[in-house]
Amino acid sequence: MTTSAHGTAPFGRALCAMITPFTEEGALDLDGAQLLADRLVSEGCDGLVLSGTTGESPTTTDAEKSALVRAVRAAVGDRARVVAGVGTADTRHTVELALEAEKAGADGLLVVTPYYSRPPQDAVEAHFREIADASGLPIALYDIPGRTGTRIEPDTMIRLADHPRIVAVKDCAYDLLGTQKVLSRTELAYYTGCDEYILAMRAIGGSGYISTVANVAPRPLRAILDAFDAGVTADAARLQQRAVPLIELMMSAGLPGTVTAKAVLNTLGLPAGPVRPPLRPAGREAVDGLLAAYEEFVSAG
Template identity: 40%
Template sequence: MQLSGIITALATPFTLEGAVDFEAWSRLIAQQLEGGVHGIVVAGSTGEANALDDGEYDALLQAAVRQVAGRVPVLAGTGTSNTAKTIALTRRAAQLGADAALVVTPPYVRPTQDGLIAHFRTVADQGGLPVVLYNVPGRTGCDMQPATVAGLASHPNIIAIKEAVDGEARMQTLLALRSPQFAVLSGDDPTASRAILAGAAGLVSVGSNAAPRAFRRLFDLAHDGRAADAQAQDGRMRGLHAFLAAEPNPIPVKALLAEFGYGHGLRLPLLPLSAGPRAGLAAIVAAVRDLEAA
């Protein structure tokens, strides 16, 4: 499997009563497919994976696999703080029909770099799915270094990395590891255009939940090497990038999705968008409508 393009890290919509809103889930997936995204992630950090029980996780993944019907890859978030649990969840995702596993560096436990190599190799050997490495130290307290990625990139069942560190030098180092079997994906919306112009295969995006067409356009321009046009498109999206960074993900994107009719609220300990960013929500809704219509 070769991953590329815009892969949306889907938010999980809830009803006013706090249950998973499967009707909104189906509409959100349909919107993504119509918007031209190249893949979706179910139950990643944007999807509040840690707030889902086992039955909800299974039902969300099954529903996504059924609706997508092979048109784009479906990635399942399966990373935990324990290798054996990660393997078990990856195997379950495989049984439910996922095409690949998005496996974050183990949160909280802070393994060594050698520990990360052992963890990911074991998951790739035993999990039953192609593995996408996911490095997001701002969330996990664990930063997987490029040299560690180099030690994993040749594994036949490790197919990509989602790199969420905002650093041009870091991205350039990772891009040197690209091969037909191993892709480098940005995990940072605001710098994705720069990364794709430099050779990244695509973006695992938060903002494409609300603006799939705009992000697909950004990818197409950057992938085609149309630097000036890609930078102009990115400039039109700066307000959206800033809004989505106003509070921890997925608080802002879920507030935005609610305005478009895709679910309500979050699960504790996450709280709704605070008054400051909410004051700009109407302007962002209007900007997203313009971006999607362009």
């Protein structure tokens, strides 16, 4: 387990929410996934999260999810932690995916709040406990109410922290007060899933990030954490601010992060391929804007 200046970082500090590469025909591209995973780790990622939101988990099969874990595990070896997204709207299905990910070689699990059915907090808690009881892997809870329709309330997080295998949170709730409440009362490792909060999360005691933007710019994002941890906070702030145009275009300009990340990667000749329907590829104007913001970000001194 990695130790940071602000406590434990069970899955590392700089994690990429990795896209799932497909061939031009739309099949799973395991060779491309291995090439991309190797590049991301070589460029500063110490963890890779597979089959999350950015990994198009709603449109990949259970078999594809397991094959992806095996392929990426083989590519990165022990150079990075591999975290498998296994969350679904069905507790039994989530347990099945968790056990398969464990067999496939994952180091941990990312489990999103059950969506669509909008369970109350006692049911949310029971869901996470059942999954944590079923698998031997450490779990990161994924709190993203904007997509699931249900928050993992801070008090629920605090209760869940007593489970020995619930060790972390991917935080996309946009509630820094609630985050600080949990941080002050538990040992949970907090990872921001919102790239604009990389520095803010680290400054209040978070462990790091699980980033979509890291698919295209892993090293410059890692530099934000490195500068802060070295005590050069002014440089950290400058680096975070420099990332804003790319973050905004990739994450807040009306297109899903999966679409924008694949658009940049494809333009750069890196493994990505098409998105699966119902997602659609970015248009030419959007791609040009993304590429300009990317080039400005990565070339800045």
